[in-house]
Amino acid sequence: MAQRLDGKAVSEDIKKNLKSEVESLQQKYTGFCPGLAIVGNREDSNVYINQKLKSAEAVGVKARHIKLPNTSTQDEVLSMVQSLNDDPTVHGMIVQLPLDTVNEIDAHLVTNAILPSKDVDGLHQSNAGKLARGDLEDCVLPCTPAGCLELIKRTASRVKLAVVLGRSKIVGSPMSDLLTWNHATVTVRKGDIVVVAIGKPQFVKGDWIKPGAVVIDCGINSIPGRRLVGDVDFEEAQKVASWITPVPGGVGPMTVSMLLWNTVNQAKRVAEADVELKVPVP
Amino acid sequence: MAQRLDGKAVSEDIKKNLKSEVESLQQKYTGFCPGLAIVGNREDSNVYINQKLKSAEAVGVKARHIKLPNTSTQDEVLSMVQSLNDDPTVHGMIVQLPLDTVNEIDAHLVTNAILPSKDVDGLHQSNAGKLARGDLEDCVLPCTPAGCLELIKRTASRVKLAVVLGRSKIVGSPMSDLLTWNHATVTVRKGDIVVVAIGKPQFVKGDWIKPGAVVIDCGINSIPGRRLVGDVDFEEAQKVASWITPVPGGVGPMTVSMLLWNTVNQAKRVAEADVELKVPVP
């Protein structure tokens, strides 16, 4: 029976570490305060946004939700992004797409208007390009795949042959890249690591899984009248796998903690660069 | 016995089409003249550069070789790139890296200083990001993988399961992406299409190849005292494959013709955008 890979616990762990990192950075750089702006136009009560705001507060990231009216035009969204690009108190920004407005908004354009260094969702094409070509050093990683990789690392499995189902910009494609550059061979056959991100409830059955594999289920599907389920048939798969993430409580919480990780990291870079600038040239 | 996939012939074909495309664009847009700048500091007699210059002339692309002294600094290279970015007669630019200078030059920095729309080598991280995430519409593709795909298309094989050996920025990684977005599943097992780009002379043997596969050999290795050989053992592989590219005369010429294709295409976009701007608003 597979061990449960507890994303909730791992993400609490990451947030605890982030909190103390923020505290020590505050010692080092006076006034250090990582800022996150969440641009959206859904309800304030939106559960995803609330989770992000609450977790941000807990680790010392100053987050604010900028709620746009549903009459916003594309130009208005773009100038909001521009003003956040220019705002030195904002180190990370995410735009919750698709925006629900009466006007047509080009999601692609909006994503790529964000400064790559503030793109804590890791979706800007220049961050995607770095990831795809293995330039990981100053690349901001998309949160869900980054969270999956953290979970995989906790299993201490050697990543050799990995399978990724799905190729979206947010999950599947960056996940394949991350695994490739972490020395996995990514294929479609049965692998030691199976990451599933296809958005189909309980689609992957037990006999698709190589015995002893680590199964990472990104899916979040709500079945009417029942609780949330993943893309993997958990009951079956847990009998075959060595490790498996539950839904909920697996990948989901990791996404939030990696978002905060990205934000703190980008704030740290700015602080470091500022100090470098201020060091008098001898 | 495999049919030979004649890159030289296909590239002649592409260049012929490009020539007539340039001619008809000249009819349409007065003064239309695609410009290509090749920045380097190797000998003018360099065979690769000469091939590019000669082919450019043949199709009506105005190419010039800008030879930098070997004392060039990084700043000088970057300001050369900047001036070509600003030059409206230049629609495509390539910097032959690594530059052979006495000063250290950050190749990464130089590549990403080129305007993505003039990056006809397709190596800028934003072009890489578009390719990696399947935004192919206004993406400039790297020439060697683009040439390989053209060759694959000529075999009229249905791309299903493809194998790519190698994951460099120039060949392997973009090739995997291109195949993925052309609906192949890319894996490491024996595939219907095998693209080899590992830089090891005659490394891939006949029994690695699935019978009937299409074999695309990107390798260019010179064996002392002998002619150029590819990364695939041609003698063996041709007995197993259905199609195979020779070395030389396979992928190599395609790279040049795709470079010109990219240049003409970018020049065409500029011409089209100019016309759009000039159309009076009613």
Ligand SMILES: NC(=O)C1=CN([C@@H]2O[C@H](COP(=O)(O)OP(=O)(O)OC[C@H]3O[C@@H](n4cnc5c(N)ncnc54)[C@H](OP(=O)(O)O)[C@@H]3O)[C@@H](O)[C@H]2O)C=CC1
């Ligand atoms: N935990 C978290 O924080 C997050 C969870 N998610 C969840 O992860 C899942 C995937 O999300 P996302 O990537 O955005 O989804 P998308 O719908 O954007 O992409 C789904 C991908 O799966 C592929 N796919 C669909 N069906 C099949 C199939 N039968 N076989 C093979 N591939 C298939 C699609 O292929 P093709 O490209 O050919 O169409 C596509 O690439 C969803 O359940 C979503 O709710 C997403 C983001 C964050």
Ligand SMILES: NC(=O)C1=CN([C@@H]2O[C@H](COP(=O)(O)OP(=O)(O)OC[C@H]3O[C@@H](n4cnc5c(N)ncnc54)[C@H](OP(=O)(O)O)[C@@H]3O)[C@@H](O)[C@H]2O)C=CC1
């Ligand atoms: N025809 C043309 O116009 C062009 C031809 N070429 C030729 O193509 C070939 C590849 O070029 P390029 O991609 O630039 O080369 P690189 O040396 O940059 O990359 C080689 C890649 O192959 C991988 N590799 C090496 N050995 C093995 C092995 N035994 N098994 C699996 N993978 C292996 C490396 O892996 P790792 O990442 O782990 O190091 C690396 O990703 C060369 O022969 C080159 O001359 C290149 C450009 C243009």
